[in-house]
Amino acid sequence: MTAAPKIQGWCPGALRPMQSGDGLLLRAKTTHPRLSARQAREIASIAQDCGNGLVDLSQRAQLQLRGVSEAKLEQAQSRLAALGLLAEDAATESLLNFLVSPFADAQASALVARLAQSLVDDAPLRALPGKFGFLVDDGGALGLSASTMDIRLETHGENIAVIADGAREHAFLATPETASDMALALARAFLVLRKGREFELRRMRNVVAAFGLSALAEAAAHTPTPYASRCRAASAIEIFGARLSGDGDENGARFFAGVGAPSGRLRADDLHALAALAEAHGLNELRLTPWRALLLPCAGLDAAQKIVEDAGGRGLVVAADDPRLSVIACPGAPECPQAHAPTRDLAEILAPLAARLASEGARLHISGCAKGCASPAAAKVALVATPRGFDLIDNGRASDAPTLRDLGVNEIEDAMRARIALAKSKEPQCPAH
Known part of the structure; x- marks a missing residue:
């Protein structure tokens, strides 16, 4: 009989890297999907100088550096700190697990900032498991309906729908100003209900399955309502290639080049090249996504097409029909x-x-x-x-x-x-x- 695989129960960070078969695995962790071209280029250099030159795009929209050596770990951490990509401590880093619409509007971005700050300020919430996370979907064209996190916050008309994973047919409706408080109330209720069964009940869906949404609502002191999401799941045809982003984000970006890598694996020189393309043809930014793809905002479709052509020449994924x-x-x-x-x-x-x-x-x-x-x-x-x-x-x-x-x-x-x-x-x- 094959032994059951070991469940770590946490994701690697930069301050708490995970030992893997090829060395240490660490994440250049972000709370927002926006990455500057300078940050991307330096992450590529860190991967080359301190690791084995491989960078993975995770399904949580994070960049993972592989094969980092113990001897180079402190250097990697110091260089990430200089980029503003290192948390104050490992406990804070473990808390800040966000998946956000790649072209998040101003309201969604402000919501993420409030939620992140409130998490850091609330000491009891440091008991949340290392994989517990929050998803913020602004309701735009590139929707996150197919992605899962423990607590979802979706734009719903003038309100924000706060949803516990495992009970997506109901939502706790809040205003944009009170949505972070509602989300944290659900997180605290999660901690109350799982007490004494922490290893078994590591995710919100496990708690909902064990106790029901009514128990979670009672512990949170809020009442849910039946809910039908208006958010959608982005399709490959909307992600890869030279595309129109919809209504544009808070900075007015309307076009982008969507570039992926097979099973999310990039070489450091691929990431460095994409950063250079973002500077040469784009708006000096890359957007992280859960689709193991990077989106490079551009001022026009021609610029996006130039990036796609160059990226395709490097063997990266630039078409929705790529096998x-x-x-x-x-x-x-x-x-x-x-x-x-x-x-x-x-x-x-x-x-x-x-x-x-x-x-x-x-x-x-x-x-x-x-x-x-x-x-x-x-x-x-x-x-x-x-x-x-x-x-x-x-x-x-x-x-x-x-x-x-x-x-x-x-x-x-x-x-x-x-x-x-x-x-x-x-x-x-x-x-x-």
Whole structure:
């Protein structure tokens, strides 16, 4: 029997890095999605000078530096501090977990700032788990409906809907000025309800499942109302390539170049080049996203297209139909000590088949172990590494029961082709003319 993977229960930071198979893993943590070109260039240099030159774009819209050595950790921290990307202490760093609309409007940005400051000022909230986080969706075109965090704050007309994960059909309505207080009331209620069961109840959805929304509402001393979100999930066609951003953000940016990397992996020189492109053709900024993509705001569509052309020449993802977008893979072995096999090379091999699995949504998830860190959502096919090969799961998560066990690469390819053929056989046939 394969031993259960170890659950860390926290995310790496710069002040509390995580040991991985390739050295220390740390995050250049931000509370807002905006990153200046200068900051991006220096992060790339830190990754090269202090780590192994690899930078991951996380599903929480953060940049992770890989392979940082113990000897270079203090240097990396000092250089991040000079960029304004180092928290006061590790406890504060652990609290500030935000996922924010990439082109957040002024109201959403102000809400994030108030919420972050209130978290830091409220000592009892330091008991929140290291992965507990807040999502702020301004209701714009590039919506975060498909992303999950413990507490969501969504623009809803003139109000802000504050939503507990696990109960998205209800919301606590607040004004923009009181929304942060409402969110923190739910966070305190979470801490009250989980007392004595801290390891078991690490996330809001676990507490909601265990006690129900009514208990959470009572502990928070607020009343929820039935709720239908107006926020949407951004599609790949809206993210990658030279695009119109919608109504523009608080600085008036209306166009952007959307650039991604396979399974979120960038080389330091890729990030450095993107920073240079942001300076040469864009507005000197990069926006972080949960889609393992960077958005570079531009003054016009021609400038965005120049960035896309250069980024595409570097082998980065710049089109919604790139087969590599059909695969989500974790770092795998040897980078992750809990992974039973490498995953990235397999992702490259299987991308063309994965693109044929389904027309949209998560198609293929490759995980080095049953934790499924790269994607919490169900995929059309999930492959989970074991000491004996890969288990295949249909329409499920990495932790679900497998349909097939102990597969090699050739057997995986055969299984995927069989599923593609079956799906095509079920497609409606056009009537003969």
